[in-house]
Amino acid sequence: MTDTDLIIGSDGRARPAWAAGTDLLRHYYDTEWGMPVRDEQGLFERLSLEAFQAGLSWELVLRKRAGFRAAFADFDPERVAGFGEREVEELLENREIIRNRRKIAAVIRNARAVLDLREDGGLADLIWSHQPATNLAPRTLAEIPSRSPESEALSKALKKAGFTFVGPVMCFALMEAIGMVDTHLLESHRRGTSGVWA
Template sequence: MNNDLIIGDDGLARPPWAASNEMLRNYYDTEWGMPVTSEIGLFERLSLECFQSGLSWAIILSKREAFRDAFAFFNPEQVALFSEADFERLIEDSRIVRNRLKIRATIANAQATLALRDEGGLADFIWSYKPAHTPTPVTLDEIPTQSDESKLLAKALKKRGFKFVGPTTMFALMEAVGIVDTHLIGSHRRGSSGVWQA
């Protein structure tokens, strides 16, 4: 048996991070690694990964509804128009992560998302960095934290005005939205996205 997988009381195998509480287990079982292909969906995930940088994902996930409320449900057309008054409102909002640089980055990224529409849009742009192969990790140590594609994606996004989009953050985004499948071999979620074979 793979020691990096935990068998839940439902008999299903998950990695430790997804077995630690009900919120993370539900996220892992229903959402993480499933394809996200809409502009708003990808802008939200990009924004949340930006805020997650240096923090635990559990913190961000627990504040997700507050983030949605604070950032106009991640509609990039609305966030792109946020004013200094909106910035001050967000800095005072104790429900979210109040990091000045990350809030500024999210507003800038909304503006960059709108500009990307001339190149086919955020979703097509991000998905164009889907690799030819996905990792097949058996243990947690075998899961990469970045890839050649995530490095190229980070560089391309930065060139187009995006911020807080380093290669590690972009690899986490690629994992979260199904561009790569880093579910451990033996996990009940391996291959569930339909993008990759188990």
């Protein structure tokens, strides 16, 4: 393991370098990242934030998370699905979020796809049906892939259901964030805390 894979914080806890840089990232890593999310609204929020993160830093998205929640009605898919051109123009003027027309349009489109999925088991069933049969056991960051056969299958299933901004790399990041795969390094203090993998 390289000396930058895990950093021991002042609290004595081992975290990967990406999670050790700021208080915001440490808090996110310690309390949320990799914990199971199985409700529709929570999953819609994670999908939406992953879409906004594309090409940008996750810390930027986290800094604007409160703004995103206010702008997108706490990621209530029924309310977001009703957004029209007036709301899009207001969002493009909103300095509290990442102002990108394509990403805003994707979130609205995805909200409508979430509602359509309710007749077919729902978003949570679709996403969690792609949980891999076995978990990863990375000792180094280099051992963590950016995509997997399951994330590729999930991407295809979401696209078929009408979602956009859901490529296999984004889907793998989502799977990590919601605990479907545990990519905490083996010596991280968070390894195994999700309860998903025995």
